[in-house]
Amino acid sequence: MNRRQFIHIASAGAASLIMTRLPAIGSAPANAIDLARWIQPVPERAIFREPGYHVWCGTMVRGRDGRCHLYYSRWRASEGFFAWVTHSEVAHAVADDPFGPYLPVDVALPPRGPDFWDGHCTHNPAVMESGGRYYLYYMGNRGDRRPTKGLNFTHRNNQRIGVAVADSPDGPWRRFDKPLIDTTDGFHDALCCANPSVTRRPDGSFLMIYKAVAKQRALPFGGPVTHVVATSRDPAGPFTKIDAPVFTKTDVDFPAEDPCIWLQENKYMAVVKDMKGFFTGAGRSLALMESADGIEWNPAQNTLVSKTEYTTTAGVRVSLHALERPQVWLHHGEPAVLFCAASIDKQPGGGETFNVAIPLHRPPPK
Template sequence: MHIALGKLPMTARFADDSLSIWCGSLIKGDDGLFHMFYSTWPKRMGWAWVTHSVIKHAVSSSPFGPFAFRDVVLPVRGAQFWDGLCTHNPTIHRFGEKYYLYYMGNTGDGINPNTEDLAVEKLNFVHRNNQRIGVAVADSPDGPWTRFDKPIIDVAADSTAADALVVTNPAIVQRPDGTFLMIYKAVGKKRPLPFGGPVVHLAATSESPTGPFVKHDGEIFTVHGVDFPAEDPYVWFQNNQYFALLKSMRDSAGANNPSLVLYNSPDGITWRRCDKSPVSDRTIQWQDGRSQTFLHLERPQLLFEGDTPYVLVCAADTLDVHGVRQTFSVQIPILVSVPK
């Protein structure tokens, strides 16, 4: 399979003057509207995703916008809950008659170290290292959403496991036999704390979209000698094989030059890269003829027509004249070529 990006309509940028917007995910409802689930937090706080992100919901009559805010889906609910202070990384799916919103949640001390120094991006490692994977369930994209008291993917009890410190960034697909495959990002404890590492991807399977999930041995999307090779996979099944669109952290020469790349797999467990060339090098084309290169173009999510993806949703950002990061969602038309 080869994926090429089309030109973006001028409406295909979802932004807010006072809020940082990140990692949108789209689905079409029975009401004919397109429902976007996205992460957001006050822009004045800087890069506060790990402490102050909440997941919200916006709607549009077109996948290319404009989108209008509708409601807060997964708000703060108290530090005593595993996902009580932060919800992030939404990916929305419909299985059967219900909607499933998978996400990362965490808790901690609620302190954002960026508040006093927006020029320096700092992590709150209490929150970062409490990242876990959960799901909320509803009969409609408009909710109400049922949250659970425990994550569906938790860290391993074995301190030597690849996911002993952090589990996050869920991606899920229903397999042809009706069961479910989840691919997720994980951080181990083999490198010095608090960052830990390596940062890897693992697979888990379940009979149900809400688990329990059985973890599989073996890391995927690996690059020899690289501790953090990739993140943000989106996984789907098409033409009797699995595909994953993800963010590669390094280019073919090994330089730190993130891009979006495509992998495929016969079973969802063993993966190989499809093309040497990336799907995107963070540059997009607008319909008015402008070309724009973002600092980041990541957290890819797809919208399908039948079995074929036709919209790529990504988180993107730029710096304004004051050096403040401006973040938003872009909805990119995609062209798909499937070899016979």
């Protein structure tokens, strides 16, 4: 019998081992999903910018009021692109339509000081509604806040995963004194962790996948960079880590990042950033993964979702340096919008960054 090792983290440094197996939720449908064929032209109102800021990491939920609430990462453009790791904050914008136009209204997760684990930086938002409450998962960190030409590792290596909870998408958001996912010595996330994505499972429990960095490679970068699956009975945790890294590639230390997971047609699906085309063969791109149980993942039959580009409703092809941080919004259980962070110019070097809401529509069968 195939078995997986589970690690339950009750608090930082406390762990117990459980051996178990999770059941598959169903068989694959005859017609494989091809998200590349679902992608539609992008209207101008679906491009979200905020003057004076770098904008990144868009995730959206529709509230009970019918409005669309976008949570996104932002930091002042004057601080440089790599200030995402030192000065990012999760802001909030609203619209009447999933494609916008969005109006910034407030900051959902502002800095709260060096005494807190997430006191200097909040980033990587992923929002979910469950049981009438709203859960905003994110990466938080703290450090020396010094500007650097690349990653500031006092902040990067303090990355942990948190969740904020609210009764309304307008907040207020209740944050916690400890991370939801902390590092575990000797585990795949021994150095740091980020990029959480969560979906509800058929039995009412919750599945998370997050980016994990180990300490097996030279510091300060560390590595390899993999992804860990974790499960919980409650969206606010605690989560049980599973010792079975996913989205891996033989002899590659950093094949993917930025997972977004959801449940569709009796399968778990994920869009990930393929760092160099390890899965799609198309260079830096977005790749589609699938799983029967949420634990064992493989490239989908139609792996390529998108290259680093999009096409406008005017028929203009926009070539990008980066198209990443994918977040899929479901309408009646089916992908309807692919939110992505985008940049036209290579970083560092200033340049424009923005969020784009790419329409998705199931095409007729071939």
